[in-house]
Amino acid sequence: MNYIESFIVTSGEITVFILRVFKSFRKIFKNYRLIIYHMFEISQESILILVFASLFMGMVSAYQIAYQMKDVIPMLYVSTIVTQAVLIEIGPIITGIGFSGKVSSQISAELSSMKVTDQIDALEVMSIDPIEYLVMPRVVAAILIIPFLTLITEFSIVFGSYLISVAALDITPNMFIEGSKKNFEMFQVFGGLIKSVMFGFFTVVLSCYFGITAKTGAKAVGRATTLSVTVSAIAVVILDYIFTRMLFLW
C-alpha cells in the first residue's frame, strides 16, 4: 500500500472510530466513575507542566511585545496584546500542544501496551466493548477537564507576563490591569475554550486510536506513541487554524 492509499484507509478508520466513540456516549452514566478517575489522572499529568510552561511563555511574550513595540505603542498596551493573544490563541494552543505531548503519549503508550499484552482482546472476549470501557471515558474526561486546564494556562501566561511587566518593564500593576481590560470581550474567552475542547477531543481520540490499533511487539508501543504525539500535535495546529477562522475571523 502506498502512502496515499494508506492515508485514505487510516482516515476512513479514524472516521469510523470517531463514530463509534460518539455511539458509546450513550453509556456515559454507566461509566461515570471511570470518567471522574480519568479527569483526575489527566489533570495530574498535565497541570504542572502547563503552569510551568505558561509562566515562562507569559514572561517571554511580555518581553517580546515590549521589545518589538517600544517606540510604536504605549507600554499600557503590552498587557492588552498579551491578554487578547492568550485568550484567543496562545492559551488554547499551549494547552492543546501540552495535551498532545503529555496526555496523548500517556494514553497511547498505555493502550498500546494493553493491546500487545492481549488485555484489549481479553476485554472483547469478556463482552466489554473497549471503545465503551477504555476510549469513551478518556474522551469525555478530556472534554470536561480541558476548559479548566485552558483557563489555568491562560491565567498562568497572563500572570507570567504581569510579573515581568511589573518587575522589568516599568509597567505599574494598575497599568497592566487596565491594559488587560481594553478590548476585552467575553466571547474571546468562550471562543478559546471551544477551540480547546476540540483540541482535547481530537488529541485523545487520536491517541486512543493509535494505541488500540497497535500491532504486536515492544516496537509497536513506541510507534503508536510517536504517531499519536506527532499526529495530535499536527491536528491541534490544523484545528486551530480552522476554528480561529470560524470563530474570530469570519
Added chain:
Amino acid sequence: MVKLENVTKKFSDAGLFGIDAHLPKNSFCTIIGRSGAGKSLLLRTMLGLIKPDSGSVLIDGTDIYKSKYKALREIRSKFGVLFQNNALLDSMNVFENVSLPVSYRHPEMGYDALNEIVSMRLKQTYLTGASEKYVNQLSGGMQKRVAIARALVTDPEILFYDEPITGLDPLTADGIVELIKNLHTEIKKTTIVITHDIRGFIDFTDYIMLIDEGKTIFCGPKEDFMKFDSIIAKAYLKMAGKS
C-alpha cells in the same frame, strides 16, 4: 458445541488452511501442535477476534462471523478464556480483575453479591487472601490462577485455555494442570486446552485435535488418536509416554 468448517486464514508467512473440527459439548478437548502450527491463530478465530478469509466457526450452531456485533457479544458471554500471557489488567487488583466481567455486565449488582461470586472463584483457584494484591505482586502461577478465576466468574459454557503451562516451572505447571482437570470434573463444561505439551492432559482428555502447518491432521476421540498412524501423532504419544 464448537464446530469449524473449512476455516481458512492466510497471512504472508503462516495461516490456517481449511481447518475442520467438531468439539462436542461438555467434553475435554486438547488442541495440540508445534510452535507456529497455528494453534493461537485458531483460538483467536474461534473467539471471533480474527475473521477467517473463508469458512465458518459455529458455536452451538450459530456462525459467529455472520452474527451482528450485539449477537457476537451474547455468544462471547458463553466464553471463559485464559490467554497465553494471562491478559490481566495490571492497573487493577485481583478482586477487580476477577469481578470485572460480572460488575461491567451487571452494574446494578451490590458489593455483597459480587463479593460472594468472586470469593467462590478465588477459593476454587486457591487464591483466598490474595484479592487485594496487584498483578505485579503475584508469581507467574498465581497470575495464571487469577486469569482462570476471571475466566470462570461468569459461569461460562465453554472454557478456553491457551498454553496454560507455558513458561511455568514443572511444579507450578503440574498444579495448573490439576486445577484445570478438577475444574472440568466439578463444572462439567466444554473445556478446550491449546498446548504443545500434551503430557499432563493425555489421560484426562476426551477429544484431541492435532494441527500442523495450519492444517488439521487429526480431530477425534482420544482412543482413535492412540491408533492414528502419523509420525507427528506418534511423536506426541511418545512424549506423553503412551507409545
